[in-house]
Amino acid sequence: MLVLQRKKGESLLLGDDIQISVVDIGAxxxxxxxxxxxxxxxLRKELAEAAIANQEAVADQEQIQKIKSILSSDRHSV
Structure with a gap:
C-alpha cells in the first residue's frame, strides 16, 4: 500500500488517464x-461490499426456494 500526503488543490495520477484531486479538507x-x-x-467501497452481500443473499434465497420445492414435491410423491 502506498500512503501519500496531499494538500487541497494537489493531485495524483494513476496510470496515464486517471487523476485524483483533493478538492476540500474538513475536520x-x-x-x-x-x-x-x-x-x-x-464505487465507494462500502457500496461495492453491500452489492456483493445483496447478491449473495439473493443467491441464498434462490437455493432455499429450490430446496423447499424439492422437499414439497417429495412429500406429494410419498
Missing part, C-alpha cells in the same frame, strides 16, 4: 475529484 472528511475514462467503474 473529519476529505472531498476528492476523480477524472477517469467513462469505462472505469468508480
Amino acid at each position: 473529519d472528511t476529505v472531498r476528492l475529484a476523480i477524472e477517469a475514462p467513462k469505462d472505469v467503474k468508480i
Whole structure:
C-alpha cells in the first residue's frame, strides 16, 4: 500500500488517464475529484461490499426456494 500526503488543490495520477484531486479538507472528511475514462467503474467501497452481500443473499434465497420445492414435491410423491 502506498500512503501519500496531499494538500487541497494537489493531485495524483494513476496510470496515464486517471487523476485524483483533493478538492476540500474538513475536520473529519476529505472531498476528492476523480477524472477517469467513462469505462472505469468508480464505487465507494462500502457500496461495492453491500452489492456483493445483496447478491449473495439473493443467491441464498434462490437455493432455499429450490430446496423447499424439492422437499414439497417429495412429500406429494410419498
